[in-house]
Amino acid sequence: MNSLDDGERRRYPRVPTTRDCWIAHDNVTVQCPVEDVSEGGLRLRSPVNLETGTPVDVILDLGGSHGCLWAAGRVAWTEEDPEAPEHGPSHATGVELTHLRHGATSLLGFLLVSCGLG
Numbered sequence: 001m002n003s004l005d006d007g008e009r010r011r012y013p014r015v016p017t018t019r020d021c022w023i024a025h026d027n028v029t030v031q032c033p034v035e036d037v038s039e040g041g042l043r044l045r046s047p048v049n050l051e052t053g054t055p056v057d058v059i060l061d062l063g064g065s066h067g068c069l070w071a072a073g074r075v076a077w078t079e080e081d082p083e084a085p086e087h088g089p090s091h092a093t094g095v096e097l098t099h100l101r102h103g104a105t106s107l108l109g110f111l112l113v114s115c116g117l118g
Contacts, residue, residue: 012038023095024057025050032093034060041073041096049091050075058095072099 014036021034021044032044042060050056054075059068076094 012040014038014043019063020061022059023050024059025054035092041076041094043092043094045081046078046091046093049080050078050093052077056095058097070101071097073097 016036017034019034022029022031032046035043056073058071058073073095076096078091078093081090081092
């Protein structure tokens with residue numbers, strides 16, 4: 001597997017964030033801290049290991065009065081983080097967003113315009 005720093009995998013520039021999201025799959029929903037967002041998706045820390053290709057629903061907390069963004073996606077990659085806190089989310093996970101709800105055309109564009117994330 002490629003390292004997380006492998007720039008060749010990245011199709012879009014990333015914007016760091018400290019937002020939370022919820023990932024739902026097979027009637028299980030987990031809260032995950034988001035590390036960065038891009039035009040195509042997001043990188044998060046998951047307490048569970050999701051296999052590459054797994055379809056997921058994403059609910060991203062936009063903060064304040066902005067509410068949440070709902071999207072459909074799939075797990076693009078995942079890596080165990082040996083330096084994660086003992087009781088914290090230990091799986092670095094990339095989620096490619098395949099469908100944004102509420103008429104948004106890109107996650108990064110939506111976040112930058114809607115709530116000044118950046």
